[in-house]
Amino acid sequence: MGVGPRVNMGLADLEALALKVLLAGGLAPHQAQPIARSVALTEAAGSPSHGLYRIKGYVASVRSGRVSGAAQPQLHRVASGVVRVDGQNGFAPAAHALGAPVLIEAAKAHGIAALALTNCYHFSSLWHDLTPLVDAGLTCWAFTIGQCIVAPHGGKERLMGTNPIAFGWPRGEQDPFVFDFATSAVARGEIELMGHRGESLPEGWGIDAQGQPTRDPREALAGALLPFGGHKGSALSMMVELLAGPLIGEPTSRAAARLDNGDGGPPLGGELLLAIDPAVFGLGIGHPWLEQAEVFLAEARNQPGVRLPSDRRHAALAHSQRFGVDIAQSLLDELAALAA
Amino acid sequence: MGVGPRVNMGLADLEALALKVLLAGGLAPHQAQPIARSVALTEAAGSPSHGLYRIKGYVASVRSGRVSGAAQPQLHRVASGVVRVDGQNGFAPAAHALGAPVLIEAAKAHGIAALALTNCYHFSSLWHDLTPLVDAGLTCWAFTIGQCIVAPHGGKERLMGTNPIAFGWPRGEQDPFVFDFATSAVARGEIELMGHRGESLPEGWGIDAQGQPTRDPREALAGALLPFGGHKGSALSMMVELLAGPLIGEPTSRAAARLDNGDGGPPLGGELLLAIDPAVFGLGIGHPWLEQAEVFLAEARNQPGVRLPSDRRHAALAHSQRFGVDIAQSLLDELAALAA
Numbered sequence: 001m002g003v004g005p006r007v008n009m010g011l012a013d014l015e016a017l018a019l020k021v022l023l024a025g026g027l028a029p030h031q032a033q034p035i036a037r038s039v040a041l042t043e044a045a046g047s048p049s050h051g052l053y054r055i056k057g058y059v060a061s062v063r064s065g066r067v068s069g070a071a072q073p074q075l076h077r078v079a080s081g082v083v084r085v086d087g088q089n090g091f092a093p094a095a096h097a098l099g100a101p102v103l104i105e106a107a108k109a110h111g112i113a114a115l116a117l118t119n120c121y122h123f124s125s126l127w128h129d130l131t132p133l134v135d136a137g138l139t140c141w142a143f144t145i146g147q148c149i150v151a152p153h154g155g156k157e158r159l160m161g162t163n164p165i166a167f168g169w170p171r172g173e174q175d176p177f178v179f180d181f182a183t184s185a186v187a188r189g190e191i192e193l194m195g196h197r198g199e200s201l202p203e204g205w206g207i208d209a210q211g212q213p214t215r216d217p218r219e220a221l222a223g224a225l226l227p228f229g230g231h232k233g234s235a236l237s238m239m240v241e242l243l244a245g246p247l248i249g250e251p252t253s254r255a256a257a258r259l260d261n262g263d264g265g266p267p268l269g270g271e272l273l274l275a276i277d278p279a280v281f282g283l284g285i286g287h288p289w290l291e292q293a294e295v296f297l298a299e300a301r302n303q304p305g306v307r308l309p310s311d312r313r314h315a316a317l318a319h320s321q322r323f324g325v326d327i328a329q330s331l332l333d334e335l336a337a338l339a340a
Numbered sequence: 341m342g343v344g345p346r347v348n349m350g351l352a353d354l355e356a357l358a359l360k361v362l363l364a365g366g367l368a369p370h371q372a373q374p375i376a377r378s379v380a381l382t383e384a385a386g387s388p389s390h391g392l393y394r395i396k397g398y399v400a401s402v403r404s405g406r407v408s409g410a411a412q413p414q415l416h417r418v419a420s421g422v423v424r425v426d427g428q429n430g431f432a433p434a435a436h437a438l439g440a441p442v443l444i445e446a447a448k449a450h451g452i453a454a455l456a457l458t459n460c461y462h463f464s465s466l467w468h469d470l471t472p473l474v475d476a477g478l479t480c481w482a483f484t485i486g487q488c489i490v491a492p493h494g495g496k497e498r499l500m501g502t503n504p505i506a507f508g509w510p511r512g513e514q515d516p517f518v519f520d521f522a523t524s525a526v527a528r529g530e531i532e533l534m535g536h537r538g539e540s541l542p543e544g545w546g547i548d549a550q551g552q553p554t555r556d557p558r559e560a561l562a563g564a565l566l567p568f569g570g571h572k573g574s575a576l577s578m579m580v581e582l583l584a585g586p587l588i589g590e591p592t593s594r595a596a597a598r599l600d601n602g603d604g605g606p607p608l609g610g611e612l613l614l615a616i617d618p619a620v621f622g623l624g625i626g627h628p629w630l631e632q633a634e635v636f637l638a639e640a641r642n643q644p645g646v647r648l649p650s651d652r653r654h655a656a657l658a659h660s661q662r663f664g665v666d667i668a669q670s671l672l673d674e675l676a677a678l679a680a
Contacts, residue, residue: 081452109420114616152643155645159643228569229572231647232573238649239509245633248629254636292589293582299499300492304495306493306494
């Protein structure tokens with residue numbers, strides 16, 4: 001983040017720093033711990049837009065009174081295959097920590113299961129939410145709405161969030177196949193960083209407040225971003241809106257935006273996770289799904305120029321675990337001020 | 341399809357014609373009927389590439405001995421939330437007809453369920469497979485692989501099918517929100533039609549047999565199509581490959597291509613359907629999900645220039661039901677020859 005001097009830190013120190021600032025900011029330990037782990041791992045995985053940078057927003061939303069930093073999430077089994085966690089107006093990671101083990105158990109018992117996180121605030125990277133599920137050997141998805149800043153294909157006004165989709169495929173002893181992308185042409189955090197760096201947007205990423213194409217990050221942030229992939233990406237964004245909003249009884253991103261107070265923290269919003277146990281299709285003959293998928297993934301990787309979706313993230317994480325992560329001194333100063 | 345004189349036909353006549361040709365082509369009634377309904381409705385919905393045009397391929401694959409036109413699909417409940425139908429080397433629509441009612445029952449009993457169609461041949465429009473599910477009030481998905489003709493983002497060789505994704509959202513008394521799109525930049529059938537019409541492809545849709553960009557439909561059909569939306573569409577296509585292939589014990593599109601005999605019929609390949617009962621999230625207070633979704637969809641439609649994904653299809657179907665469908669005489673001649 002930003003320019004200027006940087007400080008190299010190990011992952012454990014990153015997580016400890018994040019935890020310290022979140023606790024000083026008024027979060028209870030059970031709310032702060034899963035956030036600290038998420039932002040540290042995301043920073044280490046090469047996504048600073050969802051890394052330490054987010055801590056200011058978490059703290060601001062507790063200090064403004066909008067989010068409860070001490071909320072105790074409540075779990076409800078609403079059907080044999082469906083778990084709902086009410087975040088009690090706290091953050092999503094604590095709700096996820098309560099719900100994920102029950103989702104895993106339900107998927108193994110019934111072959112497929114769903115987990116809805118409701119009445120909570122989501123601000124972290126979605127791929128991280130899939131980690132316990134792929135580690136348990138499950139094929140899985142996560143959907144959440146983001147801040148309302150995306151116009152539908154053909155439209156000129158904000159209607160949808162950046163609405164990421166994440167998918168995970170377990171690979172036995174190897175790093176899982178995981179993708180996590182915004183259904184907007186680009187994530188909001190990336191646009192903010194491009195604005196800070198004075199960069200121009202590629203064509204087709206944003207429109208200004210009058211609905212006209214723009215390549216200025218600040219104009220696009222004041223207007224709207226566009227979906228990736230034209231009408232197909234727009235349809236996927238609408239799907240996420242329906243799944244993480246109305247389906248699970250949560251507001252759409254536009255309704256959530258009306259409830260925001262501008263404190264810079266995460267919007268109110270739900271998350272839907274799905275998990276399938278591939279073992280139910282194994283037909284008692286071992287793990288053919290695992291081996292067949294490896295043949296496919298090897299064929300993909302064998303083509304020069306082709307990268308699997310999570311290759312870059314896994315490589316960044318491995319590098320950070322060995323060599324640490326360089327954090328801007330200016331960000332560390334901000335965090336120190338927050339914790340003071 | 342094609343140029344030249346056209347004949348106006350009602351939907352019932354279209355379906356009866358399709359059924360007659362399929363039966364004459366060697367399909368048993370329980371295999372032929374759901375195919376006839378699918379191709380007639382798809383033709384009427386404005387997608388001739390998956391309409392009557394497909395009948396030749398269905399018949400050719402039975403006549404070549406590759407597909408069993410009399411197969412009796414077998415249903416297995418492999419977990420309380422997962423149903424598997426073995427198509428017994430027949431076509432997917434008969435397998436779907438057997439499995440869909442059980443998927444609906446399982447989703448209502450457990451809140452979420454999955455249906456895998458295996459050991460069968462899929463050649464029809466995916467949105468049609470969602471109709472009974474959305475009619476039963478379920479949120480649903482369908483995934484299937486297509487003929488292997490898509491190179492991954494950054495690659496130069498065929499690895500994946502056109503791998504469509506369909507999603508359905510029930511809307512009470514109104515036509516459902518349904519999308520169904522290839523994860524390739526364009527469906528294979530559309531490229532074939534553009535080739536017949538002598539049209540050029542937009543940039544970024546295809547590469548030739550040497551992996552170089554091409555705008556010639558025939559060169560792209562001999563080389564490879566590209567995914568929509570760059571690396572994001574490519575990741576989605578890989579996801580479909582994993583879900584409709586290895587997950588459910590079916591071949592990937594590339595493995596299926598190796599088993600093909602070039603008769604012009606559908607490839608061997610599976611289909612995965614998922615269904616969620618939104619009622620489990622209703623919390624006993626009616627159908628808030630239905631009303632909240634309508635607010636969102638109305639906000640989308642109120643923006644000038646925005647169309648919901650299924651608007652065009654619903655309009656085409658309504659028009660066809662009233663005014664019939666114009667079918668090329670040349671296609672009718674081909675079908676008459678097939679039935680003779």
